Amino acid sequence: MLNKIIFVIIGLLMVVGIYYISTRKDRNIFESGPTNTPYATKTTGSTISFTPAPTGLISGTPTPISSKTPTPTQSSTPTPTFPRTPTPTSTPTRTPTRTPTPTPTPQTYNVSIYQRRYNPNQMTVNKGDRIYYKNDDTIAHSVTSDTGEFDSGILQPGDRWTLDTSILDPKAYTYYSTPNPSTRGGILVR
DSSP states (O other): OHHHHHHHHHHHHHHHHHHHHHHOTTOGGGSBOTTSOBSEEEOSTTOEEEOOOOTTSSSSOOOOOOOOOOOOOOOOSOOOOOOOOOOOOOOOOOOOOOOOOOOOOOOEEEEEEETTEEESOEEEEOTTOEEEEEEOSSSOBOOEETTSSOBOOOBOTTOEEEEEGGGSOSSEEEEEOSSSTTOEEEEEEO
16 A cells, blocks of 8 residues: 555656656757757647757867847836835833822820929820920929930920920930929930
8 A cells, every 4th residue: 555655656746847847948958059950849739849969069169058038128117116104103101200108297295294294204206296395383394305406495384385306306315304303204206
């Protein structure tokens, strides 16, 4: 069975090869020899008649074979021109706008100075908050930082003083009352 398939394939290849050779337009067998006599002439259909080559062609100097390939001529057909395709322009990429982190609304705190104590005496606040100190005691007091960052001066009974923490760096502060140094307090600014 395999031999039959191979035989059929070889036969088909031979038929295709013969057809190809007979239909080629660039066959040299139709070129003229030195006497301008074609060696082969194709007549109508697929019949080819051969003329024997002149004697002495094999020996001696080779004669160039002239080619009957037509020389291309300039065509008067205008070359089509196409409109230019516009170059796409890039769309600018939007840079996202950062939304600022909202600053918390400043809070207010009240500290009462009473019976030689700050009430509350310790607190944590955000930078920008305000602390209102009121002297509710019967004697004078102050709100004075241990390191000199702030000082209310002397507050008489009933006086008020506001500490604006926006002027302070974020850190812990301790303070005292100048007339009564044992009266102490502290704040942590964030």
